[in-house]
Amino acid sequence: MIEFLENLSYIERLFVLLSISLIVWNIEVIYAFKPISDKRKHLFENIKFITLGIPAQLVMGSVLNLSLEFNDKNLFGLIEWFSIKNNWINLIVSFLLLDFFEYIYHIFMHKFRPFWVFHLVHHSEQKLDISTILREHPIETIIRLSFTTLWVLITGVHFWMYVVRQLIQVISNLLAHGNFRLTNNADKIVSLLFVTPNMHHVHHHFKLPHTDSNYGDVLSIWDRLFGTYKKINANHLVFGIDTEMCANKIYDFKTIIMLPFKHLNSKPETINTNE
Numbered sequence: 001m002i003e004f005l006e007n008l009s010y011i012e013r014l015f016v017l018l019s020i021s022l023i024v025w026n027i028e029v030i031y032a033f034k035p036i037s038d039k040r041k042h043l044f045e046n047i048k049f050i051t052l053g054i055p056a057q058l059v060m061g062s063v064l065n066l067s068l069e070f071n072d073k074n075l076f077g078l079i080e081w082f083s084i085k086n087n088w089i090n091l092i093v094s095f096l097l098l099d100f101f102e103y104i105y106h107i108f109m110h111k112f113r114p115f116w117v118f119h120l121v122h123h124s125e126q127k128l129d130i131s132t133i134l135r136e137h138p139i140e141t142i143i144r145l146s147f148t149t150l151w152v153l154i155t156g157v158h159f160w161m162y163v164v165r166q167l168i169q170v171i172s173n174l175l176a177h178g179n180f181r182l183t184n185n186a187d188k189i190v191s192l193l194f195v196t197p198n199m200h201h202v203h204h205h206f207k208l209p210h211t212d213s214n215y216g217d218v219l220s221i222w223d224r225l226f227g228t229y230k231k232i233n234a235n236h237l238v239f240g241i242d243t244e245m246c247a248n249k250i251y252d253f254k255t256i257i258m259l260p261f262k263h264l265n266s267k268p269e270t271i272n273t274n275e
């Protein structure tokens, strides 16, 4: 299995993820929680963000690959210090470590103002669906991949472990942003371990304290352990961010991209989303 994963090319991974995206897209069409009138137009709006971020993805992706190569050659980091011989246990430990660090990263993005102004672009989404995972400011892409590189070096994960993690992570993120919900009973069980759409929808509610809750990436255990888990009645859910929703402001792409810089130049009180 390790050999298979090590030889899995970027194109093959992309193909698997695009096929899964297509399936989830159709589930959204059938079971829409908040129907989106023009889903394709909405998708193309969000594709603009990832397109603008391609140079950042390429540069930072190469740095990340170098750190994975470094780990493969130098046997470095937490995984090596634990010196676990069993590959399955190694995989589980590396997955848990990376997931915990992603949880920490997400808290940084919310609590540290120079990071939050870029992350709010993701939160400015008022029609949540799977295409929302593409909605990331290029500067956030640089911040996120810098942290991922740091986590890779600290944990010492190997390339094949990272590939497994990445496939599960993207599928989990797709489902978490899905415009559909689990039944309350199913959510109670699944969200004991995994981030569900019901759970991530709360994170996209437009007001605090809900925006600052449910930071989990794949696993929900960190939110439960550290007291950041929150629920909300589905009927009360409003997606977006309150500082950008006054008078139903609709922004074009350029305005949204420039939002962080506007906020960086404004006084902190004016961007506090506290009620």
Ligand SMILES: [Zn+2]
Pocket (backbone or CB within 6 Å): 106, 109, 110, 119, 123, 203
């Ligand atoms: Zn967030």
Ligand SMILES: [Zn+2]
Pocket (backbone or CB within 6 Å): 122, 177, 200, 204
């Ligand atoms: Zn999100």
